[in-house]
Amino acid sequence: MAATAVTKQKKQQAEAGTRERLVRTASRLMQHGGYESTPVKQLVREAEATLGSLYHFFPGGKQELAVAAIGHGDGEFAQMLRAALDSDPDAARAIEATAGVLADALAASDWRDGCPVTATALESVGRLPELQEACARSFGHWQELVAAKLRASGIEEAEAADLAVTVIATLEGAEMTSQVTRSRTPLLLAGRHLSRLVGSYTPAGT
Amino acid sequence: MAATAVTKQKKQQAEAGTRERLVRTASRLMQHGGYESTPVKQLVREAEATLGSLYHFFPGGKQELAVAAIGHGDGEFAQMLRAALDSDPDAARAIEATAGVLADALAASDWRDGCPVTATALESVGRLPELQEACARSFGHWQELVAAKLRASGIEEAEAADLAVTVIATLEGAEMTSQVTRSRTPLLLAGRHLSRLVGSYTPAGT
DNA sequence: CGCTGGATAGAGCGTTCGTTCTAGTCCCTT
DNA sequence: AAGGGACTAGAACGAACGCTCTATCCAGCG
Numbered sequence: 001m002a003a004t005a006v007t008k009q010k011k012q013q014a015e016a017g018t019r020e021r022l023v024r025t026a027s028r029l030m031q032h033g034g035y036e037s038t039p040v041k042q043l044v045r046e047a048e049a050t051l052g053s054l055y056h057f058f059p060g061g062k063q064e065l066a067v068a069a070i071g072h073g074d075g076e077f078a079q080m081l082r083a084a085l086d087s088d089p090d091a092a093r094a095i096e097a098t099a100g101v102l103a104d105a106l107a108a109s110d111w112r113d114g115c116p117v118t119a120t121a122l123e124s125v126g127r128l129p130e131l132q133e134a135c136a137r138s139f140g141h142w143q144e145l146v147a148a149k150l151r152a153s154g155i156e157e158a159e160a161a162d163l164a165v166t167v168i169a170t171l172e173g174a175e176m177t178s179q180v181t182r183s184r185t186p187l188l189l190a191g192r193h194l195s196r197l198v199g200s201y202t203p204a205g206t
Numbered sequence: 207m208a209a210t211a212v213t214k215q216k217k218q219q220a221e222a223g224t225r226e227r228l229v230r231t232a233s234r235l236m237q238h239g240g241y242e243s244t245p246v247k248q249l250v251r252e253a254e255a256t257l258g259s260l261y262h263f264f265p266g267g268k269q270e271l272a273v274a275a276i277g278h279g280d281g282e283f284a285q286m287l288r289a290a291l292d293s294d295p296d297a298a299r300a301i302e303a304t305a306g307v308l309a310d311a312l313a314a315s316d317w318r319d320g321c322p323v324t325a326t327a328l329e330s331v332g333r334l335p336e337l338q339e340a341c342a343r344s345f346g347h348w349q350e351l352v353a354a355k356l357r358a359s360g361i362e363e364a365e366a367a368d369l370a371v372t373v374i375a376t377l378e379g380a381e382m383t384s385q386v387t388r389s390r391t392p393l394l395l396a397g398r399h400l401s402r403l404v405g406s407y408t409p410a411g412t
Numbered sequence: 413c414g415c416t417g418g419a420t421a422g423a424g425c426g427t428t429c430g431t432t433c434t435a436g437t438c439c440c441t442t
Numbered sequence: 443a444a445g446g447g448a449c450t451a452g453a454a455c456g457a458a459c460g461c462t463c464t465a466t467c468c469a470g471c472g
Binding site: 049050051052053056057060 | 417419420421422
């Protein structure tokens with residue numbers, strides 16, 4: 001048991017290359033076009049892997065890889081979120097700054113790099129339960145990050161949790177609107193309004 | 207010219223059956239799974255039409271039909287939005303009521319009938335420009351409906367337009383979150399928070 | 413040194429995709 | 443009654459889909 005565990009660890013280091021490349025590429029492509037619009041062959045080509053490798057690492061095929069890709073996107077977005085939220089001690093201003101960061105990233109990618117989960121989430125509803133759950137988990141993680149920031153700014157526990165749900169939902173909706181209209185404005189407005197909303201819950205000024 | 211116009215009018219009444227059925231079915235299926243996940247054959251079957259009819263009415267094929275379907279979904283959603291916004295003279299309360307209506311409709315459809323545009327909008331970004339523009343137009347229409355309501359409640363012109371963008375974005379994001387998590391809560395929270403936000407802009411109480 | 417099993421490689425499977433095409437039906441006009 | 447255009451009908455096409463399969467490579471071990 002212990003021996004197999006060690007072996008497995010070694011193997012994972014060795015295989016990290018191809019497996020990681022597949023997951024990262026899948027995450028990026030699904031961020032752009034979602035699940036159905038991302039053919040396995042293109043995925044494998046861009047990841048510089050082969051079909052053999054894909055089905056070796058993911059016997060469950062495209063869907064299993066997609067679940068892993070959502071997990072990867074979850075982590076990446078969470079990292080960006082943490083950094084943006086830490087940029088200002090005040091929660092309201094930090095959230096406005098986050099919207100700004102999202103707007104910049106979106107514009108810099110020619111409006112391609114939206115939320116790494118949204119597109120897939122909508123496709124998965126009611127047809128790919130495992131994917132749908134992975135997406136739901138991602139939203140939960142991000143909400144928790146925001147909630148922690150709100151609590152740190154003195155907002156009461158339950159209120160913070162509720163507010164965090166709306167903050168993430170608004171950022172998601174505004175990001176989609178910015179993508180489709182090719183304009184930073186929706187995200188910047190969302191930032192401004194979320195800041196005002198959050199500010200109305202914080203006990204004191206800064 | 208006038209004669210052709212009359213002829214056309216007659217024809218449109220005659221052809222309303224099949225063409226309308228195709229558009230309505232496309233709108234419904236795309237509401238659930240988006241563009242790529244909706245095969246033409248299934249579409250034609252459920253609309254009780256045939257491929258011949260589809261390519262007769264929409265020489266541009268699936269994409270042209272999709273644009274028409276987005277337009278149809280736009281109109282349907284706008285109608286619902288108007289009704290919900292009219293349910294209360296106060297803008298803040300009306301918007302909260304709207305979120306409630308969306309939550310009820312979503313739950314009643316077993317979380318399938320989300321926004322008729324969102325899924326397609328995300329898929330269209332950067333690959334199907336005509337579809338993307340149709341989606342952007344839809345968002346614009348809905349924003350205008352909300353903006354009018356806000357202005358009617360005494361919010362200043364420019365402020366109302368900005369706020370309307372965030373209201374629609376938040377409702378979109380919350381609806382998606384509700385769909386994926388199979389829970390009314392995100393929509394209901396969005397309604398409560400939007401109400402508070404809008405209330406902070408309205409001049410007087412009620 | 414040969415053996416073994418994880419990893420790579422891609423041709424090819426059956427299926428399904430969007431679309432085209434020809435044939436046919438129906439009704440309006442003359 | 444005859445002609446013509448709008449509409450219906452679905453078989454068939456090439457391309458692309460996700461996936462399977464056999465062959466090969468190569469590092470680690472007895």
